[in-house]
Amino acid sequence: MIDAETSLFGLIGNPVAHSLSPVMHNQAFAASGYNGVYLAFRVIDPRTAIKGIAALDFKGVSVTLPHKVAVMDYLDEVDETAARIGAVNTIVNKRGRLIGYNTDCPGALEALRTRTSIKGKSVALIGAGGAARAIGFGLMAAGARVTILNRTRLSGERLAGDLQAQFLPLGEWAPDRYEVLINTTPLGMHPETDAAPIPKEELTKKMIVMDIVYNPLETRLLKEAAAGGCRTINGLEMFVFQGAKQFELWTGQKAPVVVMRAAVLEALQAHK
Numbered sequence: 001m002i003d004a005e006t007s008l009f010g011l012i013g014n015p016v017a018h019s020l021s022p023v024m025h026n027q028a029f030a031a032s033g034y035n036g037v038y039l040a041f042r043v044i045d046p047r048t049a050i051k052g053i054a055a056l057d058f059k060g061v062s063v064t065l066p067h068k069v070a071v072m073d074y075l076d077e078v079d080e081t082a083a084r085i086g087a088v089n090t091i092v093n094k095r096g097r098l099i100g101y102n103t104d105c106p107g108a109l110e111a112l113r114t115r116t117s118i119k120g121k122s123v124a125l126i127g128a129g130g131a132a133r134a135i136g137f138g139l140m141a142a143g144a145r146v147t148i149l150n151r152t153r154l155s156g157e158r159l160a161g162d163l164q165a166q167f168l169p170l171g172e173w174a175p176d177r178y179e180v181l182i183n184t185t186p187l188g189m190h191p192e193t194d195a196a197p198i199p200k201e202e203l204t205k206k207m208i209v210m211d212i213v214y215n216p217l218e219t220r221l222l223k224e225a226a227a228g229g230c231r232t233i234n235g236l237e238m239f240v241f242q243g244a245k246q247f248e249l250w251t252g253q254k255a256p257v258v259v260m261r262a263a264v265l266e267a268l269q270a271h272k
Contacts, residue, residue, distance in 0.1 A: 189215060
């Protein structure tokens with residue numbers, strides 16, 4: 001029940017109409033008995049939005065594209081990991097001080113650890129955007145050997161340099177040298193579900209293949225990987241785990257991960 005004591009949480013980005021974060025977090029609040037409500041806000045100007053968050057005493061906010069980098073300039077503090085990644089996807093209001101965190105990084109690692117250990121693994125990371133940066137940082141810190149695969153050489157080499165990883169253009173890698181393949185691009189996302197970042201011929205049986213796209217749950221990449229004998233991890237796992245980290249930062253309570261996953265699954269099936 002929403003009342004005068006209800007804590008406010010939200011999502012800022014553009015667009016946000018497609019987001020399943022409100023479904024996930026509101027179900028988590030209900031299951032935990034936490035008096036909170038989470039709403040999505042389409043935001044053009046992040047500076048003004050951050051002022052509003054402070055003025056209205058929001059307890060926490062998720063940040064999505066295209067504001068993950070821009071919001072950093074308007075916060076009182078940025079967590080060390082988020083600062084090194086160069087992106088914030090979570091804001092916590094601690095007694096009037098707005099502090100930025102990045103839960104994409106630990107969320108992705110937790111998803112990957114459901115299938116394998118990370119230290120010493122040879123990982124091919126497709127893409128060179130914000131998600132690739134966050135995941136690549138976490139992988140390197142966890143002791144993986146990371147190669148950035150990207151169509152655009154300049155951005156791929158830049159990210160690889162920042163991470164102290166290797167870079168190879170897509171199409172010029174040797175798939176049999178890698179144990180893990182992670183797609184961080186939107187290729188395969190609804191409605192362009194026929195797209196895939198690499199041809200199925202470049203998938204090998206020993207690979208664990210992870211896609212951060214969660215709509216559809218099984219992208220073309222994952223379908224082809226499973227058909228070829230690979231173990232797969234869909235984007236729902238990272239989405240739920242990063243959301244669970246947000247919930248814990250905001251509330252100080254253990255996140256009801258099972259409830260959060262079920263809420264997102266139900267919403268995805270309802271939108272089919």
